[in-house]
Amino acid sequence: MIGRLNHVAIAVPDIAAAAATYRDTLGATVSEAVEQPDHGVTTVFIELPNTKIELLEPLGADSPIAKFLEKSPSGGMHHVCYEVDDIRAARDRLVAAGARVIGDGEPKIGAHGKPVLFLHPKDFCGTLTELEEA
Numbered sequence: 001m002i003g004r005l006n007h008v009a010i011a012v013p014d015i016a017a018a019a020a021t022y023r024d025t026l027g028a029t030v031s032e033a034v035e036q037p038d039h040g041v042t043t044v045f046i047e048l049p050n051t052k053i054e055l056l057e058p059l060g061a062d063s064p065i066a067k068f069l070e071k072s073p074s075g076g077m078h079h080v081c082y083e084v085d086d087i088r089a090a091r092d093r094l095v096a097a098g099a100r101v102i103g104d105g106e107p108k109i110g111a112h113g114k115p116v117l118f119l120h121p122k123d124f125c126g127t128l129t130e131l132e133e134a
Helices: 014-026 066-071 087-096
Strands: 005-011 035-038 039-047 052-058 076-084 115-119 129-133
Touching: 005 014, 005 039, 005 066, 005 129, 014 039, 014 052, 066 076, 087 115, 087 129
Parallel strands: 005 052, 076 129
Antiparallel strands: 005 076, 035 039, 039 052, 115 129
């Protein structure tokens, strides 16, 4: 069911400074910042040969990333994202096995324009897990 690692997301208090670190210090290819109002974040993607790093900055006070940064002001790893072929089939299989989907259980369109779901970290070794339909 689980496919390749799509990205690792890192919450940051200053997305421009974080993007500059990856671009200028590490020499990475860095996307433009894009606001994702449905998810309450601004995103930047760092392109790597085998995956991506997603930088997340809060978009508004109600952003889940703002809450994350209250606990970890300097930022840190927020979630990992795995690809699945069929997000609804994956959801149904995981729920049947006892996993909890965050929110109403229906996929939402993510930063790549594809359906995504988030799974409760307590069900996955303390790690917030995103599934993205490939």
